[in-house]
Amino acid sequence: MATREVSIASSVGLHARPASLFVQAATATGLPVTIAKAGGNPVDARSILMVMALGAKHGEVVTLSAEGEGAEAALDSLVALLSRDLDAE
Amino acid sequence: MAGDAELHCTFHGIGVSAGTAVGPLVVVTPPPKAPADEAPTTDxxxxxxxxxxxxxxxxxxxxxxxxxxxxxxxxxxxxxxxxxxxxxxxxxxxxxxxxxxxxxxxxxxxxxxxxxxxxxxxxxxxxxxxxxxxxxxxxxxxxLGQPEPGVPSLTVPSILAAQDLAPAETATLTAETCLGIITEAGGPTSHTAILASQLGIPAVVQAVGILGIPAETTVAIDGGVGEITVNPTAQEIELLAERKRRRAAALAGGTGNGATKDGYPVALLANIGTADDARKAAKQPVEGVGLFRTEFLFLDRDTMPTVEEQTATYTEVFQAFGTRRVVVRTLDAGADKPLKFADLGPEENPALGRRGIRLGMIRTDVLDAQLEALAAAYKATGADVRVMAPMIATQAEATWFADKVRALGLPKVGVMIEVPAAAIRSKGILYHVDFASLGTNDLQQYTMAADRMQGELAALLNPWEPALLDVVALACEGGAAMGKPVGVCGEAAGDPGLALVLAGLGVSSLSMAPGKVPAVRTALGLHTLTQCQQMAAAARAGTNATEAKAAVMAMADPVLADLV
Structure with a gap:
């Protein structure tokens, strides 16, 4: 199981357009990626509803996890995505 | 024309996309519901x-x-x-x-x-x-084996009415066939509102009761003021067209900073309530925020928002405005809008009860957390942040608040003047703080002893009321004596005529819904400070609100009539 921690860079937090971009990218990996807030249960990162319900704010640290071939590289790309201010782009 | 010609009435909602239109109503049928007696799932x-x-x-x-x-x-x-x-x-x-x-x-x-x-x-x-x-x-x-719900294809240009239009429904609309949109639900930031204004289709949301109007009835819609007229008369249709022309004139006032004809600056600011409002308002030609209401972070919550959550939101708002000022009002809650986590119990007269700073002085934990978050967001952004307290009545309250704010390193502290006592003795209060902002809605409620929520008392709550103008004048005199700025962030600030009076009384900034700024900017640019002062004197000389307004309109540039 590969895991990564990353702080949400988007100024609006992980909802609206940033959440949508993230979910699309997570789905595109073809892997069962999960996302969790500190101390919270991991949720399916391919679900826009669950990701929005997570309500991760700007600056909040989330944990990404995935299993399977290419999981490390997939998580690295998702970490890179969340490290950008997606709303400003 | 089809429909009940006898029926002639108006509906009011929130105008979310300016413009006017007249046409037959097409009612979007509600989608099917899951039947109450649906067979249970066995497999x-x-x-x-x-x-x-x-x-x-x-x-x-x-x-x-x-x-x-x-x-x-x-x-x-x-x-x-x-x-x-x-x-x-x-x-x-x-x-x-x-x-x-x-x-x-x-x-x-x-x-x-x-x-x-x-x-x-x-x-x-x-x-x-x-x-x-x-x-x-x-x-x-x-x-259920039924076709997917949606807007019927519009064969003739029509005005759509719906409970709420789904995004997939509004997405296929064009300005050619859809003349206007009216919904009973939805809000100013709903898809309906955003799409309608992108497409230039006049739209009104929150028009409760519109679905009771039969299809095919002719309706007139004003998406600026949020008014709908059912079976309008020829005269009403002409009035609507005239309003449209007036609005066009109002928007022709440029995008510069607010100033009178002779260059006396009056800052034009936006009233906002959320980070989303901030992002939208920041794109408008406004000089900053004159009133950031922070209640949305607190109301409808079971627990107090954390300092971190508040900091993130405030940071977002400050960033949106860059170097432009943001005046933040600390939490203004109380018995009429109680907080679940800081409810002091029911009161006989909520408006006269433990609200505003009075609640803040009891629940210091709530206020301290908010100020801590504001200070953190200020440090993170270096923005032009000015923090003010609601409902200040005495010097003691003002110093108590100012000490707290300054101890946290926040650069500017002010007070809301909503209580007549604070207006009458504004000099003493302004001695302790850097600025004051007049909340004319509450100031009028307390000056006239008339509940804002009581529709029957509306006559006592006309913002042209000379007694209110006198109280505003007293507050401004205190500001002038202390050399401290006094602004207005109530409804009166967005009225182009009253804006002139307020400028004449010495108000240095006007904060309003961003959509009202263009008309106010135009009005100010048409008159000199001396003219504004003369209009203020004439308004105060009136024996009632109607006279005050008439006196000002008579002295004003004729274009003002097109802006009001």
Missing amino acids: AAAASATVHQVLDDVAKGLDARAASAAEHAKPILEAGAMMARDPGLAMGIDTQLQKGLGVATAVTAAVEEYCAMFESLGGYMAERVTDLRDVRDRAVARL
Whole structure:
């Protein structure tokens, strides 16, 4: 199981357009990626509803996890995505 | 013309897309509901397969529409398709099916679970509830063997009325066939509002009762003021056209900083309530925020928002305005808008009770946390932050608050003047703080001893009331004596005529809904400071509100009549 921690860079937090971009990218990996807030249960990162319900704010640290071939590289790309201010782009 | 010609009435809602139109009403029929007596699910696996197939069909249908839709509509339709394919939604539905709920009932229940969660989060998230329910309606219709709901094809240019238009419905509208949009639900940041203004279609939301009007009835809509007239007379239609011309003139006032004809500056600022408001207002030619109401962070919550959460929101707002000023009002809650986590219990007269700074002085933990977050957001952004307290009545309250704010390193501290005592003795209060902002709505309620919520007392609450102007004048005199700025952030600030009077009284900034700024900017630019002072004197010389207004209008440039 590969895991990564990353702080949400988007100024609006992980909802609206940033959440949508993230979910699309997570789905595109073809892997069962999960996302969790500190101390919270991991949720399916391919679900826009669950990701929005997570309500991760700007600056909040989330944990990404995935299993399977290419999981490390997939998580690295998702970490890179969340490290950008997606709303400003 | 078809429809009940006898019926002549008006409806009021929130105007979300300026412009006017007259046309026949097309009512969007409500989507089918899951039947109350739906057969329960006995084979959860089979039912799950059926529902997943239907959701996939819904997604494909939305994708197909997205492919042929106009550029602005694509993301909305694609977002709907994404929700229909959402594994979280599928999981939620499966859970309901395993409980034995019928297919349509299970879809409805699963969707409602997410809706309830999103509604509790408010703002952007709450607005997404419309997208989710659209997916539900389409899926439920398919499960019941009915066509997917939606806007009927408009054969003649018409005005649409609906409970709320789903994004997938508004996405296919064009200004050629859709003359106007009216909804009973929805909000200023709903899809309907955003799309309508992008397309230049006049729109009014929150027009409760409009669905009671029969289809084909001729209606007139004013998306600026939020008014709908059923079976308008020729005269009313002409008035509407005239309003349209007036508005065009109001918008011709440029985008510069607010100033009188002879260059006396009067800052034109925006009133905002959320980070979303801030992002929108920041794009407008305003000089900053004159009133950032922070209540939205606190109301409808079971627990106090954390300092971190507040800091993030304030940072977002400050960043949106860059170097422009942001005047933040600390939490203004009390008995009429109680906080679940800081409820002091019912009061006989909530408006005269423990609200505003009075609540802040009791629940210092709430105020301290807010100020800490504001200080952190200020340090993070270096923005022009000015913090003010609501409902200040005495010097003691002002110093208590100012000491707290300054101890945290926040650069500027002010007070709201809403209580007549504070206006009368503004000099003493301003001795302790850097600025004051007049909340004319509450100031009038307290000056006239007339409850703002009592519709029957509206005559006592006309903002042209000379007694209110006298109280404003007293507050401004204190400001002038102390050399400290006094602004206005109540409704009066957005009235182009009253704005002149307020400028004449010595007010240095006017804060209002961003949409009202252009008309006020134009009005100020047409008059010199001396003229404003003369108008202020004439208004105060009136024996009542009507006289005060008439006196000002008579002295003003004729164009002012087109702006009001």
